[in-house]
Amino acid sequence: MKYKDYYATLGLERSATEDDIKRAYRKLARKYHPDVTKEADGEERFKEVGEAYEVLKDPEKRAAYDRMGSEWQNGQEFQPPPNWDEGFEFRGAGHEAAGEANLDDFFEAMFGHARAAQQRQAAAAMAGQDHHAKVLIDLEEAYRGAQRSISLQMPVLDAQGHVTLQSRTLDVAIPKGIRAGQHLRLNGQGGPATGDAPPGDLYLEIAFREHPRFRVDGRDVSLDLPVAPWEAALGAQIKVPTPDGSVEMTVPKGSQGGRRLRLKGKGIPGTTPGDLYVILTIVLPPADTERAAAAYDVMRQAFNFDPRAHFYG
Template structure:
């Protein structure tokens, strides 16, 4: 059996941490995966990377592997005492045998050669982001999310598959909230349970409303005469339009508060909607309108800059 330098295969130092090895594997697996790699030897390299990672990620197998020291790649190596008898009673060569089992047995040779089954390990938890609208947050309806999730194929090789989930947005959900889908994350190892999938809500910017906690702010455009004379105007809310009475003499920047018209909270209450008055001046006027504005200017004693004089 020939020695293989797994650290060289993974491109890491022999002192690399478990996290360093995991990051190196993820990078190389993406690079040489048969579905994406253009390298003619990509499939072979992908298998070599998987073999190296299977040994180095397991603390017991890695410790046994490290007992060999740093041998030149391709150098011969011998199995532990009794391994040939137990594993290969016909006395055939070892080149077609599982190296992971070999290194596990090296580590157990000092304990009477007893072989343990690998312990079960829970799968990885995974976070994905789902974009939602204010209306979906407010209405607590269902959304559909898609995720590219890891799994292991029939040959034990890692791959990613696309999954679709329909999830309910809970009442009072907020931007950045994490929703847990139990058992929908990474696959478990050696019979261990799957990890969880966490869906992180990201609220889209709204064309009309600005969010502050459970309160909403919007600009309420008024014509000059509506601000001066007062008016009843229709205001859109997340629960449908309502009529708002604007008092005579209203000014730009003034806020009109509509209680209970903001975002709903988990307890069923809701914030307020603040309508911020913005005075809109017509940019195109007819001759008749211009004449009326001149009459108003001549008749009015209003001094908008009196305090600045």
């Protein structure tokens, strides 16, 4: 998507207060209103000003926007940084991942459901609002379960009208077998209520940190396993790492690079556990000594082998 500098659109610094934003919007909205503007692009500018105001007037949207960073230029190709929303606590009914067509759609996807939830809860005896946040865990924690201390930050307005982040830390039990995308519900940890109404709940969306070795698809896990040419050709017993310790696996005789071997039930635990898939990657030893080079030459002479026999059709 294309980046839009909402502060530049309203002629503001990033340190602008809530009142600064309102004044700038009113001034520009009057200038570019379709009924009065004399600018050729007035209608388009009016829409841009309105979009910028919709984001910057809302502390949660503004804080989320600010998390994208300030180094982007108007019109520049842009993607939100990975896991930009980790630990970002906000009110409402949940949000979806980034990647929409433009920033307006992005914030609509993130907070659109929140507005509907706020309207529903306004009529619900002043009960506290539900809050949401995304937390990252290690894949190993999904295999074994864990006790985690998590830090959350929620945007609030201070007395001067600046957006600040209010921090809190919670101790959370990560259950064994949890998948990416699942939610943990913490009763009463959402917004406060008034009177005798109950407080809201906090929903933690689980995501996995990027792992240097394993890839995750639902409950299934996969990894690339390096093997020597003779292990692939002759077969071998190899120790394979898993997120829950190592296991012995048989590499069948005559295996090719890219072969996918399944270790049943070695994926993320569950009522029906996932599987662990091992993709063989054949690694050639270097011909960096006379003896090694001679061994390659013996192998070349021993085989009547053309690796491109079927390549050209």
